[in-house]
Amino acid sequence: MLEMLMAGGFIMIPILLCSIIAFAIILERFWTLRHSKIVPQEVINDVLGKLKNKQLTTRYLKDLREKAPIGRLLSTGLLNAKHGREIMKESIEEEASHVVHDLEQFLTALGTVAAVAPLLGLLGTVIGMIEVFAEIQIAGAGNTQALAGGISKALITTAVGLTVAIPALVAHRYFQRRVDEIVVELEQRSLKLVEVVHGEREVTDEGTGSL
Template identity: 55%
Template sequence: MFEIIKSGGILMAPILLCSVIAFAIIVERYWALRKSKVSPKDQLPQVWAIIKQNKMDGNRLKELRASSYLGQILAAGLANSKLGRDAMKDSIEEAASHVAHDMERFLSTLGTIAMIAPLVGLLGTVFGMIEVFSAIMVQGTGNAGVLAGGISKALITTAAGLSVAIPAVIFHRALLRRVDELLVTMEQECIKLVDVLHGDRAVANSKGEKK
């Protein structure tokens, strides 16, 4: 394997670097985007229980904000819940945009690697073919072994670039899909909180007016 990498020339170095960075991003993002970390399924019931007990204060909001991405969005909405339904929804949407940006961290880098890795490989192949034609000019076309070896060497970088780019494209799309699914789930949870919180207040206000 080392001999194959070595025979690919100097452009194998950036391709290998791209492979290491892509692998690190994929592992880190899958770890960071675990559903249990992003949107724990029992978090909304816990928040609603605290609200019903009138124990939602500044410290609770701080803890909620630091607990998960969903907690961060819920905390933003609860901090402005007394300003009305529309203000609460606006705060949630603003927090959700920041959360989406954080969840997509490094994915643009992964997408860039998926684009440039085959181009770097193709560039290495072009350089290799230039060397092959230079050898033809010096030795002629009589030495088939030299020509075959030169062409094989030239194609190594293209193969390496594609080997990095193909998994990078697959995981880039898969991670973007994962982010979208998690955002939809969190949006649904937040809508539940807004509806329940302001629905109860609306009912209470209507009862007060009737009295």
């Protein structure tokens, strides 16, 4: 394996860097975009319980922001509830734009890796083929074994580039879809909170089930 990578030449260095970046981002996003981390039900239940018992304080709402992304939206909405339904809704939507930005963190870099890695591989192949034709000009085309070896080495970079790009592209599409699903759920739960606060929806005795 090491010999194959060395045979690809210097262009293998940026391709390997791309693979490391993609792998790190994929691991980080899998850990960060967990449903239990972004929309923990216990946080929602706690907010509903406090709301039902009229125990919401400014200190509690500030602490709520640090617990989870859904906490940021609920806290922002509750802090602005006194200004009316529309202001409360607008404040949640504004905070949601910041939350979405955080959820999409590193996805642009992952998409860039998916696009750049095969191009780097192609560049390595082109450079390798140029070297092969240069060898033909010097030594002629009689040594077919040497030419075949040179061509195979040139194609290594394309193969490695695609090996990096394909999983990165699949992961990018998956995480983008995951973020979209999370955003829809955050919006739905936040809008239900607006309805609860303004008397359009009831909170159950257990403090659950409304959001």
